[in-house]
Amino acid sequence: MVLSRRRIVQVLGGVTMASLTGAGKAQFWFAPSLTYPAIKVGNVNSLKNNDPVYFNYPDARSQGILVKLGRPAIGGVGRDRDIVAFSAACTHMGCGVQYKGGRFLCPCHYTMFDPAKAAAVYQGLASTGLPQIQLGVAQNGDIFARAVNGLIWGRVKNI
Amino acid sequence: MSNIGRRDALPIPPTNAEVKNTVCQYCTVGCGYKVYTWPVGSQGGLAANQNAFGVDLRNPQNPLGGLVYTETMHSIVTRRDGRQYHVVIVPANDSPINYKRDHSSRGATNAIATWSDARATKERLKYPLLRLGDQFQVITWDEALTILAGVAKGIRDKDGNDDNIAVKAFDHGGSGAGFENNWGVGSLFFKGFSVKHIAIHNRPAYNSEVWGSRERGVHELNYDAIDARVADTIVLWGANPYETASVFYTEHMQPNIQGATLEEKQKNFSKGEPAEAGYLIVIDPRRISSLTIAETIAKERTLHLRPNLGTDYILANAIARVMWERKYYDQKFLQTRTDMAKFEEYKEKSLKAATPYAQFMADVERITGVKRADIEKAADWIAKPKAGGFARRTLTIYEKGIIWNMKNYDQVAAIVQMAVLGNNVGRAGTGCGRLGGHQEGYVRPSSPTPGSIYNGGPPVNVDKYLTDGKGKLYWVIGTNPYLSTPNSQYFRKRIRERTKALSDFLGQAGEPGPTQELVAKILEGLDATGGLFMVVQDLYLTHTAQDAHLVLPASAWGEANQTSVNCNSRLLRLYEKFMDPPGEAKQDWEICKLMGLKMAELYRAEGKEKEAARFEFGKNWRTDEDVFLDGGNSYPNNAIPASEEATLPAECYKGVTYAFLRQVGQQGIRTPVRIENGKPVGTLRRYSVKFGTKDGKFSWYATDDWEGYPAEVAKYLEGDMAQKYPFWMTTGRAQAVWQTMYNDRFLPEKTSLLPMPYVEISPQDAQRLGLKNGDLAQVWNEEGNATFVVMVTDSVSPGLIFTMMFHHLGSANNLTPGYTDPKTTIPWYKGTRVAIRKIRGSLPDLQDTTSFLQQNKFD
Numbered sequence A: 001m002v003l004s005r006r007r008i009v010q011v012l013g014g015v016t017m018a019s020l021t022g023a024g025k026a027q028f029w030f031a032p033s034l035t036y037p038a039i040k041v042g043n044v045n046s047l048k049n050n051d052p053v054y055f056n057y058p059d060a061r062s063q064g065i066l067v068k069l070g071r072p073a074i075g076g077v078g079r080d081r082d083i084v085a086f087s088a089a090c091t092h093m094g095c096g097v098q099y100k101g102g103r104f105l106c107p108c109h110y111t112m113f114d115p116a117k118a119a120a121v122y123q124g125l126a127s128t129g130l131p132q133i134q135l136g137v138a139q140n141g142d143i144f145a146r147a148v149n150g151l152i153w154g155r156v157k158n159i
Numbered sequence B: 001m002s003n004i005g006r007r008d009a010l011p012i013p014p015t016n017a018e019v020k021n022t023v024c025q026y027c028t029v030g031c032g033y034k035v036y037t038w039p040v041g042s043q044g045g046l047a048a049n050q051n052a053f054g055v056d057l058r059n060p061q062n063p064l065g066g067l068v069y070t071e072t073m074h075s076i077v078t079r080r081d082g083r084q085y086h087v088v089i090v091p092a093n094d095s096p097i098n099y100k101r102d103h104s105s106r107g108a109t110n111a112i113a114t115w116s117d118a119r120a121t122k123e124r125l126k127y128p129l130l131r132l133g134d135q136f137q138v139i140t141w142d143e144a145l146t147i148l149a150g151v152a153k154g155i156r157d158k159d160g161n162d163d164n165i166a167v168k169a170f171d172h173g174g175s176g177a178g179f180e181n182n183w184g185v186g187s188l189f190f191k192g193f194s195v196k197h198i199a200i201h202n203r204p205a206y207n208s209e210v211w212g213s214r215e216r217g218v219h220e221l222n223y224d225a226i227d228a229r230v231a232d233t234i235v236l237w238g239a240n241p242y243e244t245a246s247v248f249y250t251e252h253m254q255p256n257i258q259g260a261t262l263e264e265k266q267k268n269f270s271k272g273e274p275a276e277a278g279y280l281i282v283i284d285p286r287r288i289s290s291l292t293i294a295e296t297i298a299k300e301r302t303l304h305l306r307p308n309l310g311t312d313y314i315l316a317n318a319i320a321r322v323m324w325e326r327k328y329y330d331q332k333f334l335q336t337r338t339d340m341a342k343f344e345e346y347k348e349k350s351l352k353a354a355t356p357y358a359q360f361m362a363d364v365e366r367i368t369g370v371k372r373a374d375i376e377k378a379a380d381w382i383a384k385p386k387a388g389g390f391a392r393r394t395l396t397i398y399e400k401g402i403i404w405n406m407k408n409y410d411q412v413a414a415i416v417q418m419a420v421l422g423n424n425v426g427r428a429g430t431g432c433g434r435l436g437g438h439q440e441g442y443v444r445p446s447s448p449t450p451g452s453i454y455n456g457g458p459p460v461n462v463d464k465y466l467t468d469g470k471g472k473l474y475w476v477i478g479t480n481p482y483l484s485t486p487n488s489q490y491f492r493k494r495i496r497e498r499t500k501a502l503s504d505f506l507g508q509a510g511e512p513g514p515t516q517e518l519v520a521k522i523l524e525g526l527d528a529t530g531g532l533f534m535v536v537q538d539l540y541l542t543h544t545a546q547d548a549h550l551v552l553p554a555s556a557w558g559e560a561n562q563t564s565v566n567c568n569s570r571l572l573r574l575y576e577k578f579m580d581p582p583g584e585a586k587q588d589w590e591i592c593k594l595m596g597l598k599m600a601e602l603y604r605a606e607g608k609e610k611e612a613a614r615f616e617f618g619k620n621w622r623t624d625e626d627v628f629l630d631g632g633n634s635y636p637n638n639a640i641p642a643s644e645e646a647t648l649p650a651e652c653y654k655g656v657t658y659a660f661l662r663q664v665g666q667q668g669i670r671t672p673v674r675i676e677n678g679k680p681v682g683t684l685r686r687y688s689v690k691f692g693t694k695d696g697k698f699s700w701y702a703t704d705d706w707e708g709y710p711a712e713v714a715k716y717l718e719g720d721m722a723q724k725y726p727f728w729m730t731t732g733r734a735q736a737v738w739q740t741m742y743n744d745r746f747l748p749e750k751t752s753l754l755p756m757p758y759v760e761i762s763p764q765d766a767q768r769l770g771l772k773n774g775d776l777a778q779v780w781n782e783e784g785n786a787t788f789v790v791m792v793t794d795s796v797s798p799g800l801i802f803t804m805m806f807h808h809l810g811s812a813n814n815l816t817p818g819y820t821d822p823k824t825t826i827p828w829y830k831g832t833r834v835a836i837r838k839i840r841g842s843l844p845d846l847q848d849t850t851s852f853l854q855q856n857k858f859d
Ligand code: SF4
Pocket: B024, B025, B026, B027, B028, B029, B030, B031, B098, B102, B103, B104, B105, B106, B107, B108, B245, B246, B247, B248
């Protein structure tokens, strides 16, 4: 999404308060605030609609799901802006979500996330959407994971 | 990429962070939480001995049990010392309610809902506001209370009574209320003043929503959460816990339906008694998520009955009739524990034992629209003895679909009678009561208001009293009737008219400057204009407050020590203070105390010592605990044996101190509390020995026959009106938000999910009306209008729509009728007739950013 000027000011307003006063080791920045690796997770030409691909990101202990939705999505890449990726750990209590019927569903307490709407929680107990993995596409169609927008469940810091 | 700011690292509480116990401020479930606060500028480390969690943060947490610390569980607040503090509020790991640190999307935002001038919650009220020159101007507490006491005293001195003083106040637990604030409010209006025209939060009168059960001898909070885990069958009647009591569903009902509680069942059952995975009966006009999740788990163990709106009590009586026919009752229990003389009347009028069974069932099918076979199946699942002749254990839970149904009294009575006929109260795995909405914390001096029609009532409809032009002072505390009262569009217009009449009068030649002259002018204006002087005491400048003359800032959850019980275990705990209120906001009890002292001062100045003394109820209250103990002392003697627990008020906590509550922490104590050997003991489950009546016997009641709909709704079913308003409308809540969204409306995490109130419509009706997901629709009838965003879903059947009850951008109550049950003055919030149309054009931004996926589809 394109941030309007007004919204940028709002976002920065929030950040200044936290970062100026957070004089300790950590700065409490909005995501992505850390340095993430770029890792190849697929290629636009090999993705089929609604056929998810699993990968690990930003490290071996965190699973991500890459999926081509066949409909435009917030943060989507590719020609149709329909390729998105998210952390697969449910933001409620950490179970692995499933991509099923065009949405993410957690089998533990049935939270459901809308992949086209930044994995917003449209039903259930989780308090935030699944962290969205920022994607980039190279000339040859390779898809790279570049950062995580949101806290991966079970961590106090993504990396 | 996301439509709200996200985080990818959170601060870690250092080992010297302050740790407090608390309970979620929101729903009835009362999940336990822990609060960590420490000054900004430091943080803890990853190793378990380097942080206040005592948890190794070097490795990711284990799902379902590990530390839960999500992005919404941290914020930074400023205390009165001017310094900034981190606040981390995470689910407790030692709560008997939210096992494994379970929590919902509502409770998870406890931290970001705290007040801060640097975040969206900067909208909190800090100082008293007075409408002067038709604008709010900041004043001091002393000035505010001098004006308010002057006006109140002027009115009561002239009238010689308090009839023209009308009040609408919360009476709940959690949410910054609790025993302390209820005792404060009650003391002011019942000990100081003697206010008859008082109403309870959203309702138009001072009443119970469950007199139909209480007058049978069954208080509505009688079961424990464990009963949901060990019940053979759970009945959810007009209750959708997955969305409104989420953790009660996920930790206590869902495992039972999944068959994950068999061991616990065996432990609680008799020797040789069969135990299997639980059955679920949902009685609701909608395919609610609490049903469809269970269907996903085990379709064959779920049953859905969809009675026509308002006919539930007929259905409950029919299920009971089947139980009677099939002898699913224990004659000995009926004879020893219930009033058999009254039972004959129940049998004749409610069960219609004299009407041949086939004819009776045909009548019921016609009225309720529920098939005889389904009614019989429900009776089997509720009360048919298990193999070996063991009585089935059924927990029946009802909520707004019943209490806010038409004929409130009879609806509630019919359901509890069905439960007691099957001996399903007072044993493990049984119970019949409310799911609850908010937590409870009711302790008040006795009120000058009556009970149900069977106890001197019904109570006065205060909304009607005010809209009819009566009353002079209207004091609204911790509730927003402009959204929440039934028939709110009419109410709002009338109150605005009356408050404005007074404002206009005051403003004619400029408001007088000196306080006493202003008070005199207000009193003069009230008589001259038939206007209303409105005072609103709340956290925010609510919709109602915007029309007030005087606004008093109240403190919220976490800004003081408070106590409440949850509804599913009556678990009393201490909610510890962890931050200061904004500006000069005060606890409700303190505002009431100060108002009392101000009244006393005015009376004493006139030498009226007796009147002055009445208002000094709070002169010894210095701390939250002083108020808690003062309220606790009002309960009857509770040094009585366990077998007598039924004689105690459900929330009795006499003998409990803050020190005791600190010691028991999250384990709390279950009310009613008794004193044994000088120590407080709790009550796990109620009515195992006696019911709460004078003779200890369950008191049967003969419900009314089906008489059709009340005039306020029946008008829509005739002739032209039936064509014009072709839909039934029912209303309810949404998972993500709490009540009127008083906090949520300021949190982008919430408003981005639910930017507008929504309407659910069936695919068939949507197609016919040309409505798609994300369209806007207007819904209207003769009562009012409201605009909703459309969600197409099979949750509702053709001919019925569902609308979100409250949203800060609109309320379904604009359309609800003014009808109240003549026996209780409880409104029918949940049903009326409406028309619906598509609003031309669309809002692409809304459609692009909001999810319209079906909320009840889990397969
Ligand atoms: S289920 Fe209720 S009490 Fe528990 S966290 Fe959610 S809102 Fe709070």
